[in-house]
Amino acid sequence: MALSGVHEDRGKLRIYESLDELGTDLADYVAELSEASVKERGVFAIALSGGTLISLMGKLCEAPYNKTVDWAKWYIFWVDERVVAKNHADSNYKLAKDGLLSKVPIVPSHVYSINDSVSAEEAANEYEFVIRQLVKTRTVSVSDISDCPKFDLILLGMGPDGHVASLFPDQSVLDEKDEWVTFITNSPKPPPERITFTLPVINSASNVAVVVTGESKAEAVHLAIDSLGPDDPLLPARMVQTTKGKLVWFLDKPAAEQLDGSQFSK
Numbered sequence: 116m117a118l119s120g121v122h123e124d125r126g127k128l129r130i131y132e133s134l135d136e137l138g139t140d141l142a143d144y145v146a147e148l149s150e151a152s153v154k155e156r157g158v159f160a161i162a163l164s165g166g167t168l169i170s171l172m173g174k175l176c177e178a179p180y181n182k183t184v185d186w187a188k189w190y191i192f193w194v195d196e197r198v199v200a201k202n203h204a205d206s207n208y209k210l211a212k213d214g215l216l217s218k219v220p221i222v223p224s225h226v227y228s229i230n231d232s233v234s235a236e237e238a239a240n241e242y243e244f245v246i247r248q249l250v251k252t253r254t255v256s257v258s259d260i261s262d263c264p265k266f267d268l269i270l271l272g273m274g275p276d277g278h279v280a281s282l283f284p285d286q287s288v289l290d291e292k293d294e295w296v297t298f299i300t301n302s303p304k305p306p307p308e309r310i311t312f313t314l315p316v317i318n319s320a321s322n323v324a325v326v327v328t329g330e331s332k333a334e335a336v337h338l339a340i341d342s343l344g345p346d347d348p349l350l351p352a353r354m355v356q357t358t359k360g361k362l363v364w365f366l367d368k369p370a371a372e373q374l375d376g377s378q379f380s381k
């Protein structure tokens with residue numbers, strides 16, 4: 116059984132005994148948001164990250180979700196992408212296509228991957244332009260307090276260094292306020308060239324889920340969620356703070372083991 120809690124302004128916490136349990140609940144969560152969004156807006160605009168997130172979403176390809184989810188209404192984006200060819204082993208598009216998108220009846224024209232034949236800067240500019248067009252037609256909703264896109268769901272992983280998307284600690288992209296999509300050419304985790312949503316876009320989403328598993332992330336989870344001391348670093352994951360939307364953390368027990376425990380109930 117999952118432990119759950121609410122941590123002041125750090126959102127809801129869900130902690131699972133096993134990856135299987137986490138995967139079941141994550142599939143349920145995504146399917147429910149898809150249903151609610153299709154009912155309200157007629158579409159579901161979802162942005163994916165790379166990493167283990169995609170395999171943890173695997174239950175969406177199985178019964179009942181493969182039949183009950185309204186896949187034709189999904190519009191798929193990437194929160195961040197490595198600037199490599201789409202068929203390259205490092206491509207987040209390839210990861211999601213092989214692990215999820217090819218297994219369910221998504222409409223191919225609703226899949227918004229980056230242009231992999233231009234520079235990181237051009238790819239980021241083009242991706243932002245594409246999103247701007249989709250905001251105009253309200254395929255992607257718009258924030259009512261800024262002009263930012265309001266994705267129905269943004270799914271993030273987190274690295275042991277506390278990075279989310281391709282927003283790494285101490286990099287200047289963390290301060291980006293104007294661009295929706297930006298680029299880096301010096302990622303500390305290879306490959307170096309990436310495009311990434313900026314924090315204002317992530318924080319404008321209706322729903323953000325951060326999915327984190329494994330002991331190597333335990334300290335970063337603590338620093339991202341618990342009250343900080345004056346000498347603690349400000350991790351990118353801590354800067355994920357939805358302005359009006361809902362923030363949920365899906366954690367397994369090893370990732371949650373350094374969290375202050377007082378806020379949990381069964």
Ligand SMILES: O=C(O)[C@H](O)[C@@H](O)[C@H](O)[C@H](O)COP(=O)(O)O
Nearest residue numbers: 164165166167168272273274280
């Ligand atoms: O572009 C990347 O390098 C990855 O997509 C990365 O941002 C990932 O989401 C986190 O590092 C968590 O990855 P794991 O869940 O695999 O640990």
